[in-house]
Amino acid sequence: MYGASDPTAAERTAFRCAEKQYKLYKPLNLKGRSRSRSKLSGGEGGGADLSAVVDFHVLLAADGELPAGIGRHDCVGFDRPVFCFLDRPGFYFIPGALSTEEQCCWIRESLKTFPQPPNRTNLTAIYGSISDLLIAAKNKKVLVEAENPDIQERNEQNNCGGKTKSKYFKFVDSESQKGEEHRSTAATTLMRKLRWSTLGLQFDWSKRNYDVSLPHNKIPDALAGLAKKMAIPAMPSGEEFKPEAAIVNYYGPSDMLGGHVDDMEADWTKPIVSISLGCKCIFLLGGKTRDEVPTAMFLRSGDIVLMAGEARERFHGVPRIFAESDQQEISALISQLSSGDDDFILDYIKNSRININIRQVY
Numbered sequence: 001m002y003g004a005s006d007p008t009a010a011e012r013t014a015f016r017c018a019e020k021q022y023k024l025y026k027p028l029n030l031k032g033r034s035r036s037r038s039k040l041s042g043g044e045g046g047g048a049d050l051s052a053v054v055d056f057h058v059l060l061a062a063d064g065e066l067p068a069g070i071g072r073h074d075c076v077g078f079d080r081p082v083f084c085f086l087d088r089p090g091f092y093f094i095p096g097a098l099s100t101e102e103q104c105c106w107i108r109e110s111l112k113t114f115p116q117p118p119n120r121t122n123l124t125a126i127y128g129s130i131s132d133l134l135i136a137a138k139n140k141k142v143l144v145e146a147e148n149p150d151i152q153e154r155n156e157q158n159n160c161g162g163k164t165k166s167k168y169f170k171f172v173d174s175e176s177q178k179g180e181e182h183r184s185t186a187a188t189t190l191m192r193k194l195r196w197s198t199l200g201l202q203f204d205w206s207k208r209n210y211d212v213s214l215p216h217n218k219i220p221d222a223l224a225g226l227a228k229k230m231a232i233p234a235m236p237s238g239e240e241f242k243p244e245a246a247i248v249n250y251y252g253p254s255d256m257l258g259g260h261v262d263d264m265e266a267d268w269t270k271p272i273v274s275i276s277l278g279c280k281c282i283f284l285l286g287g288k289t290r291d292e293v294p295t296a297m298f299l300r301s302g303d304i305v306l307m308a309g310e311a312r313e314r315f316h317g318v319p320r321i322f323a324e325s326d327q328q329e330i331s332a333l334i335s336q337l338s339s340g341d342d343d344f345i346l347d348y349i350k351n352s353r354i355n356i357n358i359r360q361v362y
């Protein structure tokens with residue numbers, strides 16, 4: 001799914017040039033996380049020229065003639081404006097599809113419930129199942145390694161012999177760790193290291209496929225309902241979208257997602273329903289090879305993108321998040337979250353972006 005087989009050839013492609021053009025460059029001593037399923041390397045950079053980036057919110061507000069190559073997609077039974085690119089069938093952009101309240105709700109769910117077992121996250125491979133990460137972060141807990149009494153007992157009963165070395169990780173008060181030799185990791189740090197979680201059918205990144213044998217819950221009803229409703233403009237007529245899996249991506253200020261194609265679902269006539277939350281980003285929509293020059297567009301909190309049919313074969317990625325400097329972009333979100341008691345979530349989202357993309361697998 002992700003990355004090109006020949007990295008040197010990938011370096012020279014039009015898609016790669018666009019990624020380099022838009023990526024955020026930072027001082028070398030602030031080396032950021034590479035979230036990439038295909039990495040971007042550094043460069044000199046600075047303020048990128050954003051004049052070619054399509055801004056659907058400006059087009060929506062102008063309510064006039066659209067630039068060449070962009071159209072409106074009229075869809076029976078769908079009451080919101082939907083934009084499309086005339087030469088890129090199957091790609092749809094629904095600006096401001098979610099209200100501020102809805103955005104807050106999905107941000108909370110993304111941080112609180114979506115990373116809960118049996119859903120897996122990038123942290124699962126290191127620490128096993130971790131429950132209540134957000135609560136632990138709010139309560140300033142730390143994660144420590146401990147012996148798992150359950151497994152020890154079970155092994156003894158099964159005559160596995162001797163003491164098992166089975167370990168697991170648990171949250172404890174940071175105070176209790178003072179003077180302890182155990183290595184501990186603050187829950188707030190882990191929260192920042194959260195890069196993805198998978199809902200519904202679990203995606204196995206190492207096998208690059210869905211592993212239906214892994215325990216999973218179905219997609220929460222409210223999210224499934226939203227995805228079904230928003231998928232309508234991209235659905236073959238008379239059919240209903242079946243949300244079976246979702247990937248939640250968590251982006252910090254210097255994170256990016258390298259160009260890739262999502263090709264692990266059986267029926268490409270069904271869309272990927274992709275929800276943006278938090279800080280603004282640049283999204284690149286390329287061609288069927290990396291050699292085609294991609295179109296850059298802004299994605300803002302509450303926007304929804306649909307990719308179906310031919311658009312499923314197109315390379316796409318996120319080279320840039322706009323955090324900190326562009327707080328006015330998410331001012332409604334900030335004021336809504338400020339009125340609650342969610343300081344942690346407020347601080348998190350001020351310099352993060354969350355993307356929930358929902359898929360029909362079969």
Ligand SMILES: O=C(O)CCC(=O)C(=O)O
Pocket residue numbers: 247249257262274276283299316317318355357
């Ligand atoms: O973050 C986004 O908007 C895109 C995410 C994506 O393409 C993916 O997870 O496959």
Ligand SMILES: [Fe+2]
Pocket residue numbers: 260261262316
């Ligand atoms: Fe994707």
